[in-house]
Amino acid sequence: MxxxxxxxxxxxxxxxxxxxxxxxxxxxxxxxxxxxxxxxxxxxxxxxxxxxxxxxxxxxxxxxxxxxxxxxxxxxxxxxxxxxxxxxxxxxxVPVTKLDVCGYLFDSESNTPLPYATVLVKGTSMGTSTDETGFFQLEDVEEAAKLIIQYVGYADQTVEASAYGTTNCKNIYLRPKAQSLQEVVVLGYLNKGLDKTMDGSFILKNTSLGILPGLVEPDVFQSIQMIPGITSLDESASGIQIRGGSPDQNLIYFDGIKMYNTGHFFGMISTINPYVTESVKIYKGGASPKYGDRISGVIDISSATQVPDTVYAGIGVNGTHADAFLKTPLGKNAGLVLSGRRSYTDALQTPTFDALAEKVFQNTKIVTDFGGQVVEDDDDASEIVGDENFFFYDANGKLILEPSNNDRITIGGLLTRNDLDFSSSDDEDLTQDLLIIENQGASFSWQGTRWGKFQHSLKAYYSHFDSDYNNTVSEDLLVEEENLRKNTVEDYGMDLNISYDFLPHQNIMLGYQYSNSDVFFQLFRDEAGDADIEPGDDDEIPLPSETRDFNEIRQNVNQANTVYAEYWYQPANKGFVSLGARASHYSLVDDFFLEPRLNVEYPITDKLRLKVTAERRYQPISQLIEFEDTQLRLENNIWTLSDGNDIPVLESSQFSGGFLLNVDDWTLDIDGYFKKIKGLTSFTNGFTNAAEELSQGESDIVGLDVLLRKKIGSYRIWLGYTFNDVEYRFEELQSNPFPGNNDVTHNFRIANTYETGNWQFSVGWNYRTGLPFTPVDSFSTITGDIDFGPVNSERLPNYHRLDASLIYKFGISTSGRTKATFGVSLQNVYSRQVPISIFYRVDQDPNTGLDELNQIEQLSLGFTPNATFRLYF
Known part of the structure; x- marks a missing residue:
């Protein structure tokens, strides 16, 4: 050589x-x-x-x-x-010498093999996983390179590649972490890179995540929808619903920044760049008491946590946007991670964009007569005028400092923005929509260990969300109607906790949290273009049936002070017990709230585990559903704080239990749950037949999540099923209970993945019950009044679609450092579209002058191709 x-x-x-x-x-x-x-x-x-x-x-x-x-x-x-x-x-x-390396991974205490561990070549995109015997092998590795070995529940280990040539294939022993709360009980829960841990949470490792059906990029919010009990009823990346809860009931962090907007392009694309995301922790239930202020799931996303050894970068492009990232050391104990994405849809419209735009900007209108019967079905009722001027971008950065072996300090920042200028026309009206959505944030974290048994953590964050929407309806250049919707959230806070390993396999954590949330919204409507409306102090939220002209302004501030504690015990039999509690005071309602938590997993045998969780949780901030007859239906959610009157603090009591069987590459996971939610309002749940007065109610959710998975060599197949019974009780709306708006009784998914050489393939089919909706009994063309039938008494057609994807990875340099990835995905292969939501709008017939009732349907996503090409160097 x-x-x-x-x-x-x-x-x-x-x-x-x-x-x-x-x-x-x-x-x-x-x-x-x-x-x-x-x-x-x-x-x-x-x-x-x-x-x-x-x-x-x-x-x-x-x-x-x-x-x-x-x-x-x-x-x-x-x-x-x-x-x-x-x-x-x-x-x-010095000449670069390459060699093939190999090794066997073992637990240092039990001497058992560690299958499906991640082995990475530091500073490159090269990596592999160990097989069932703990064996791994990599080809053409630089002799001076270092190997990073990662296994959830174990301390990361770095070794010299030169010590593990194929002529010297040695054993490597990993030590379990002192705090192994994330110890894995199922490796590759669905596919590699997605594991289930002992505390019932899921860990998604983006660097090793395998291919999933319909996806060519490891998008966090799209990927976790493969887990039973997690879905998006509007097919978006941001509309995540966990065990019957609504998207605003999920607590979402990115590098410690609390997120209030997680979607680009009306939620169809995630705001989180997957190529700087390192790991994601997901709770469907049984979350640690350090997570609060939401009553449903938890999604905690982290980018890089270690100082990079060498410069590593990547660029890529897909059907909607381009991105780039850089990871670079700044000396021995400091590193920097930067990334940015921007859509090019304002300059070039691809088939991917066309398919997404068809869904987002659709406005199918069905005209009904005074009896509510369809008299005209016009699928092309709205014609796009000019271009859909739309673009989005996001950027984030993170500074990592390691002043000592026992301390790590990170400083992060995030910016996301959506910008839309869209216009359409029907027979008589020209409608223009202007929308800007922006989320900014910053975070600080200092974590360390003292004397081997004390761990401390100090975190702080700042998050600012701003949504500004303007809708105008004109006829012959004369403005007939104007709608404004502005919503801002300014949230900052800190978290301090210490934990102590006071006995072997036992730990106690104590913590304090403070947050300050300032939430503002304005709803303005001038239907005739000449209304004389002044902002007032009236706290009544306007309902569509109360007035056609209004200007409602509301601003509230809530300070939350919380103390929390958690004790966990991990016995020698690999069981797990966690007892915890949160105690919070919310200034806006001047009240205290206690949240007990229990999480237990007990192994009956080495293959069968039982699990139980119980918890009470509270939420002081939620989203209203604004129902004015604007054209865009995907962005009508408004963040608002509870006030103890019209909008109470949400309360949830949750219980779950089940078992996990894992034997001979078969996994059977069954989990039943019950959730009772109090403090719901008719506006936070989006009823199309809202009463004259804002009404309060509650819900009971009974569900069952089932997963059956089998691995055969490089082939994996899994079947996921969720049963959900969501029952609402709103006495002012209806005397008897009725199905909730998100009541999807059955949700079934089957998926397959296969890897061979540099190729990865995946195909999956999803089927679910149609959503409930409220029918119209009658409509008056004179007064414009609508008489609705029983609440959510009818259902939309059942939904199903077939998705497929493939990825090919290859090297393009003799050094092996520069690599490339090409991928293709097809969503809804057979292009079946069905209504996934229905709204109603009263409009005036220009010919007769009478009111007409328009039933506006949002159809599911049509056939959507996508492709990506990436370079790593």
């Missing part, structure tokens, strides 16, 4: 160097002195590290020779590589 590199170098330099004749005489002369002499005699200059040329001596005499001949002699005597990168600059380096 060395002789080959020297020969290549000699031929290269002979061809490109200018033919400058030299006379030299070196006798045991240090290489550095020789290089200085050559620089004085030629136009060449040299770049090198001192340790590379240290102790190198040259013995060479020549007259009337070229610089190329001299450099060839220097390369031959030193064994170094002289590489010309410009007309005058030569870089001197």
């Amino acid at each position: 060395k002789k080959l590199l020297q020969s290549i170098t000699l031929l290269f330099t002979t061809f490109v160097f200018s033919q400058e004749n030299l006379t030299v005489a070196y006798a045991d002369t240090p290489l550095k002195q020789v290089l200085l002499d050559v620089q004085n005699k030629t136009a060449l200059s040299f770049s090198y590290a001192e340790e590379v040329i240290k102790d190198k001596k040259i013995n060479f005499t020549g007259s009337d020779i070229t610089a190329a001949v001299l450099l060839g002699a220097l390369a031959d005597q030193t064994g170094l590589v002289f590489e010309k990168i410009s007309e005058t600059l030569v870089i001197i380096s």
